[in-house]
Amino acid sequence: MFGGRKTLCLISGIVVSVWSLASSLPAISNGADFVGNSGCKCHMGKGCFEGEEYKERLHSNTWEKRLKGTPDAENPDCLKCHATAYGEKIAEVGKKYLPNVQCEACHGAGSEYKKLKENFQGKGKDAFKEWLKKDPFEARKVQFDAGLIVAGINGPATVKEQCLTCHWENKDDKNKCPKTDKVMDYKDYFKKDDHRDEDEIDVLIKKLSPEDKKKWAALLPKDEILNTPLKPKKKE
Structure with missing residues (x-):
């Protein structure tokens, strides 16, 4: 996706290290165009758990808080993790990237x-x-055939694998960003960033027979962290 180059940048105040996503992720564009969060109106609408959780995380405004107004605002090395679709095909003509870590990232x-x-x-x-x-x-x-990617199901083998394309866990990592020594505690980070919600298919998955689990294996979670309890919803 990014030509196989090693990239160094900073995301969410946490050190990040990126090898080309092409080497670790599926073809994330899937031949489609990036449309931005405006194409996710249901999830980004008021009252949607996934969207509300996303809006509270630094992913939702990391370019604005970390890069906007700085010399790195247009730095390709930083845009690959602080923005979305840099170097990819974007539906809006003239756009070189979509600011922040948007849903499609x-x-x-x-x-x-x-x-x-x-x-x-x-x-x-x-x-x-x-x-x-x-x-x-x-x-x-x-949905998957139309390009939806979910780490731990039909994308990267685990959620952690996807996270580590833009974060790292050890401050002595030789590829770390020279601007910070902060690292990612994956388990803690997942708890904070978890925006899973239970819908009809999640309920049905729990009731599948062994035969049906084989039939629908491509749609079932393979990363054990996706089988952990969901984050409690806030009381209105």
Whole structure:
């Protein structure tokens, strides 16, 4: 994705080290265009747990807080972790990158996924929601086929592997950013950044027979951390 170069930069106040994502992640663009968080209206809407949790994390404004107004604001080495889609195909003409770590940075370019949600099978914006209720497993497969990436399921083997493309755990790492000695405590970081929510398919997965688990293996969590208890929701 980034031409195989080693990259050094700083994200969320934590040291980061990046090898080209092409060497460690699937083709995150999947042939689609990056559309930005504006293409994630449901998740970014008021009251959505995933979106509300994301907005509270530094990922959501790391370019603005760490790079904006500094000499590194347009530094390619920093943009590869403080921004999204640098060097990739962006739907908005003229854009070189999308500021901050947006949804697509981890979940893949979203233009095809957006089309799926807006007009599934040419039946309008509510058609996919209805199908998701009717057949959650087939609907999830279609989401993945449209480019949705979830670490620990159909993307990097583990969530940690994906995190370590832009973070590191040891201050003596020879590739660390020279601007800081801070490191990532993965378990603590996951607890803070966890924005999983339980939906229909998660409930059904728990009830699958051994035979059905084999049938839907490509859709099931392979990283054990995805089977840990969900973060409690805040009381309104």
